[in-house]
Amino acid sequence: GAVVSQHPSWVICKSGTSVKIECRSLDFQATTMFWYRQFPKQSLMLMATSNEGSKATYEQGVEKDKFLINHASLTLSTLTVTSAHPEDSSFYICSASGTSGSREQYFGPGTRLTVT
Amino acid sequence: GQQVMQIPQYQHVQEGEDFTTYCNSSTTLSNIQWYKQRPGGHPVFLIQLVKSGEVKKQKRLTFQFGEAKKNSSLHITATQTTDVGTYFCTRGGGSEKLVFGKGTKLTVNP
Numbered sequence: 255g256a257v258v259s260q261h262p263s264w265v266i267c268k269s270g271t272s273v274k275i276e277c278r279s280l281d282f283q284a285t286t287m288f289w290y291r292q293f294p295k296q297s298l299m300l301m302a303t304s305n306e307g308s309k310a311t312y313e314q315g316v317e318k319d320k321f322l323i324n325h326a327s328l329t330l331s332t333l334t335v336t337s338a339h340p341e342d343s344s345f346y347i348c349s350a351s352g353t354s355g356s357r358e359q360y361f362g363p364g365t366r367l368t369v370t
Numbered sequence: 371g372q373q374v375m376q377i378p379q380y381q382h383v384q385e386g387e388d389f390t391t392y393c394n395s396s397t398t399l400s401n402i403q404w405y406k407q408r409p410g411g412h413p414v415f416l417i418q419l420v421k422s423g424e425v426k427k428q429k430r431l432t433f434q435f436g437e438a439k440k441n442s443s444l445h446i447t448a449t450q451t452t453d454v455g456t457y458f459c460t461r462g463g464g465s466e467k468l469v470f471g472k473g474t475k476l477t478v479n480p
Contacts (some may be wrong), residue, residue: 284465286465288468299470300470302469303467347413351463356464357403358463
């Protein structure tokens with residue numbers, strides 16, 4: 255089946271630094287990838303939609319200059335949290351849709367970011 | 371897209387009891403998808419419903435799509451501890467963004 259990986263699975267960084275999270279589709283080509291953020295005991299909040307070769311579409315209220323998204327290939331999208339602050343600590347999850355026509359989205363295992 | 375409303379937000383059952391969660395939309399849905407997220411895990415796709423009045427079964431899970439395509443339900447028969455998690459219904463899918471509601475968190479007492 256379709257597998258999506260994320261790296262790292264968890265990261266601790268100091269306030270003010272930047273962190274890059276990778277999302278890879280391992281056995282299929284993902285034309286579209288999505289980035290979500292989930293705070294404890296809350297639902298997933300869509301941050302942005304990433305299409306290969308084009309600029310990401312950000313949801314209302316999400317700062318595009320703070321959360322940089324790059325979808326340089328059909329198997330890789332990256333999310334960079336710039337100048338991270340403690341309030342950015344969260345669980346970041348990506349999902350991907352393939353090119354087969356299935357409407358299923360495949361989720362990565364998530365990255366837990368803690369900013370100290 | 372408008373969020374699909376889901377109730378209840380929490381449900382605690384004794385193992386062996388049945389469980390149902392409901393989704394409602396004010397507008398007609400082209401499709402509805404169900405996902406399950408285990409504690410500490412990521413959402414996993416369960417099923418997609420597309421046709422009016424559609425009913426699909428996966429072992430102890432029964433999914434229904436309303437005749438008007440504005441509501442859906444997930445029913446679990448004889449819950450087990452492995453059913454623990456949060457169940458989400460969403461609209462969208464594929465290259466169309468998923469809009470998650472609050473979901474229904476199910477806990478099962480063994």
